[in-house]
Amino acid sequence: MALLYGLLWRLLLVLVHLHRTLVSWLRLRLRSWKGRLWERAVAALLLPVALLGFPDHQKKLNQNRDSNPSPVTGNRAASRRSQWLSDGQALEKLPVHIGLLVAEEEPSYTDIANLVVWCMAVGISYVSVYDNYGIIRKNNSRLLEEIVRQQQDLLGVDGSKYNVEFLSNGNDKHQHHVLSCRPVVKVLSPEDGKQSIVQAAQQLCRSVENKERTFKDISVSMLDTLLRESKNIPDPELVVKFGPIDSTLGFLPWHIRLTEFISLPSHIDVSYEDMLGALQQYASCQQRLGK
Template sequence: MSSLAIHLLWLLIHLVISIFFFVLKIANVLESYLISSGFLKKYESINVGKLRYLAVVVDSEDALQINKVIKLVQWLADIGVKHVCLYDNEGILKKSKDIILKNLSCVKLFEEGDEQSLRGKKTMSLEFASQSDGKEALAKAANLLLKKHLKLRSLGENQEEKIFTEAHMTEALRAVGSGGPEPDLLLVYGPVRCHLGFPAWRLRYTEIVHMGPLKSLKYGSLLKAIYKFTLVRQNYGK
């Protein structure tokens, strides 16, 4: 086969793939519009109580779009989600915490909220997290466990008490302020399909959904992702 034929074949394959993704994008936009407009009735009755804790991971560049983030959180409150964690790697959302809270009367900080105060349909607790709650927090927790180990050693405690378990690490992470709940669902807004550094120890049973860039934020797509999660049966094992 000549190089010209190979080049033409490559162009044809590229064209077919481009058309496929273009049609898929149009279909998703249309579906999102139909959901938002209420034409698809099944999305009107969501068992949002099954979603106890939701995490939203935003790419650091997208996190600069604070108005989009505020709109997203407001939509989640309107849907009835009670507990949300906002994460970006560089801590931009943490730094913008005051602006976000000022524009959302329905939100309380995670540390301040409790089940009694969140009984209102559109009230939620909001946690802010960043990379400092990841590797740095793990290092602080490990250092705390080491100090405890050295203390036990100096007191001549039994060897069994010097063995660190998962429960010890969880307790240490909470002690350094990074032991938040494990999300049931994690929504990723950004160009790549990964959790972008969200603390891995909080993702043991988490469903992860890539939502695309934040600039393409759509209410229908958000509602669809939450609806699909409520239909999933999670098996946690023994």
């Protein structure tokens, strides 16, 4: 009888877990659907006005008149750049390296590119983009194209002042230089997490086998050195996770001992205010570093 009660109890726990997961998914979809429905209604009412200020439409209107960008659009972009830089300087602390962990199956490259450009604009030097399925890495050229496009749309013609060094493989070869202060954008996948630890351990074993080192030379600090050399970027101080899953999903397990994690519901239709709120939350947190 006790065994039967135990099985029933486990079944109830599974049902409760499934119910919570379904409720979270429905809330996220409902919020996204409502937001898009409202945006479409407003767009339908204000379409004539919106078209006048829309950069792509304005560009088409000026093709036969003048090849120079619209002064209004340029002023708007300059104002945004100034505001974003001011927001970054107003924060008590700003991460040097931020990770964007996408815990959702279908990435939106436009929204991810927006996040990257916002991070660059407020003064963050390193941006890592990670998803558990490796989809973004397989399509890194598409993400790069979106970053370049969003630089032009969000930052205007002066967007070229924000250099990007795009790194997407284990050798960290420079695939593209968009710009001269050179923020670094790196695409990560699960291969850069646990797999990199395995590869570093194998490298140490081979060095012992080849008598380049002895087993007494192998230590945690040596493994740490190998792992950091393979990444060639500082540890992330902040990781912003997008999605309903409460997990790091294998994001650089060796490098996040002191990393602050902040969760947002989704990266789809994420706003600059959402991202700034996460940076403000990080700036106000006290990291005791184990003390």
